[in-house]
Amino acid sequence: MSELILASTSSARRALMDGLGVPYRTEAPGVDEHVPADLPAEEAVRMLAVRKARAVQERHPDAWVLGADQLVEVGRDVLGKPQDRDAARAQLTRLLGNTHVIHTAVCLLGPGGHHSETAEDTRLTFFPVPAEELERYLDTGEWEGCAGSYRVEGRGQALLQKLEGDRTNVQGLPMLSVVRLLRQAGFDLFARP
Numbered sequence: 080m081s082e083l084i085l086a087s088t089s090s091a092r093r094a095l096m097d098g099l100g101v102p103y104r105t106e107a108p109g110v111d112e113h114v115p116a117d118l119p120a121e122e123a124v125r126m127l128a129v130r131k132a133r134a135v136q137e138r139h140p141d142a143w144v145l146g147a148d149q150l151v152e153v154g155r156d157v158l159g160k161p162q163d164r165d166a167a168r169a170q171l172t173r174l175l176g177n178t179h180v181i182h183t184a185v186c187l188l189g190p191g192g193h194h195s196e197t198a199e200d201t202r203l204t205f206f207p208v209p210a211e212e213l214e215r216y217l218d219t220g221e222w223e224g225c226a227g228s229y230r231v232e233g234r235g236q237a238l239l240q241k242l243e244g245d246r247t248n249v250q251g252l253p254m255l256s257v258v259r260l261l262r263q264a265g266f267d268l269f270a271r272p
């Protein structure tokens with residue numbers, strides 16, 4: 080198989096791909112992540128996952144390229160990554176005591192015009208916690224670089240009352256679907272190095 084490139088700067092996505100063990104490398108997509116403000120969350124993440132994968136594939140037309148994007152939907156609000164601690168506090172205040180949906184899309188592009196993609200949802204319900212506990216969670220710094228301002232695999236799991244769906248989808252890649260897309264594309268996931 081031609082090389083596999085993860086079109087991502089995300090350490091969380093790298094960690095998930097490292098766990099899968101398939102040889103790959105990463106390359107920053109370097110795309111404008113603006114989408115129409117009224118676009119539904121699932122359409123927005125699909126559009127951006129494709130945009131990221133296409134940007135890298137244009138540089139490496141013979142490679143397989145995996146792109147992904149994620150947004151958090153709570154009520155009518157759509158949340159991305161917080162810019163600072165105050166933004167993270169506002170996001171978590173919105174999520175605590177409520178149920179929100181993580182939308183993550185993945186796009187796999189390959190030689191010969193291969194294009195497969197999927198979007199997965201994971202529903203999470205957070206405990207309502209007092210402001211002082213929220214401040215102590217913010218002190219962990221887990222909010223940095225995370226859509227929704229928490230890490231489900233870190234201290235953020237102490238906020239989690241219920242999770243329905245693929246847990247890895249929250250971390251950045253729906254690994255059940257990534258495995259399916261790779262297998263459908265003909266990848267040998269246990270190839271000898």
Ligand SMILES: Nc1nc2c(ncn2[C@H]2C[C@H](O)[C@@H](COP(=O)(O)OP(=O)(O)OP(=O)(O)O)O2)c(=O)[nH]1
Pocket residue numbers: 086087088089090091092107108131147148149150160224225226227229230231232249250251
């Ligand atoms: N470790 C961890 N990361 C999370 C969690 N929830 C969200 N994230 C991270 C994964 C992604 O890096 C980021 C979602 O934002 P984006 O989809 O825009 O990706 P990002 O800009 O980080 O990287 P990329 O666009 O792939 O270069 O949030 C979590 O529970 N744990």
